[in-house]
Amino acid sequence: MIPPYQGTSSGRWPPEGIAQARSTEQTYVLRLAAHAPRGRPHTSVALTVRIRMQSYFGMQGVRQSDGCCNISMSLIEPTKRKIMISLDFINWRSESCRIFVRLQAKDADTMSIEDLVVARVLPGRLRNVRRQEMRLKAKVALITGASRGIGFAVAELFAREGAIVYAGSSSNPSGIFPAGVTGVELDVSKEEHWKRVVTDIVAAHGRLDVLVNNAGIAVYDALHDCSTENWRRVLGVNQDGCFFGMREVIPHMKAHHAGAIINVSSIWGTAAVPGAHAYHATKGAMVMMSKNAAITYAGDGIRVNTVHPGFIDTPLTQSQDPAINASVIGRTPMKRAGTPLEIANGCLFLASDESSFMTGTELVIDGGYLAQ
Secondary structure, eight states, X not given: OOOOEEEESOSSSSOTTTOOOTTOEEEEEEEEXXXXXXXXOSEEEEEEEEEEEEEEOGGGOEEEEEEEEEEEEEEOSOTTSOEEEEEEEEEEOOSSEEEEEEEEEEETTSOOGGGSEEEEEOXXXXXXXXXXXXXXXXXXXXXXXXXXXXXXXXXXXXXHTTOEEEEEESSOTTSOOOTTEEEEEOOTTOHHHHHHHXXXXXXXXXXXXXXXXXXXXXXXXXXXGOOHHHHHHHIIIIIIHHHHHHHHHHHHHHHHTOEEEEEEOOGGGTSOOSSOHHHHHHHHHHHHHHHHHHHHXXXXXXXXXXXXXXXXXXXXXXXXXXXXXXXXXXXXXXXXXXXXXXXXXHHHHHHSGGGTTOOSOEEEESTTGGGO
């Protein structure tokens, strides 16, 4: 039996023709060639194309994704002539990537695979054929809690999609950020920090288009054990930070009759577990604060929505009690933790014009947790 073909798009890293700007969404054409078997010119062939793509994202390391495409082709010409087809693989976003292709052929007319010349990849024909508009092109965005975890992923993704991104952080504002992202010192619990940061951004760009209130902290004290200090500390970051941020940016958004605000709540903003009283209170409050702002400023062109992550693998969750993590994952139907990028993709949708008819909405990204 002829073994399936395996190959890469090229021997270079990154492959020629694949390295593109981080902010560009690409479509590639993969051209395949196959021979009709000798003496059987009218053969129908089913091909399964399996794609593995590895992308290199600097300090974030290598990310990998897999895809599969089933196609059919009819070989109606003599053996000497090859038949070409094209496949489009869309939404591969990466600064550089390595592509592996595995092909398997099965004869739909019950002809044995030994009689077939298995389709092969033509690496030189793998090329970029289309550029799509970046989804946040030239928009100015401010993301809080952006030095790590979900906030970092949102900042990185927004920048790749063309936004001018400011990454607010109280712990590491001068950290290493991707190209197109500027770190700013922002303790969201302090009004004066908000006034300074928003004033500076508007002075530099004339506007602020997107706010992502992502910064948050958690304590797991039950109500009777929760100290006043812990209560006020959690409210200061999670709830006051959301209030200060919206209050500061809305006048600028009203002036341009446009804006998108995304407040990152939690599955625990709508469902309860024992303990974590202050965290529940703040994440639940964010939902109603967002709905109120959504209907108040809908006529001003400002959209306000909440995102509700389930258990996400971040430095915050990695540092907490493993028993808590195991319990939440165990109650999640998909039986795994989510990734920061999966939440960032939801934020990207809400920040973009693709969600132009959405406001006051709760976008749940939780592996099925709240569906039970």
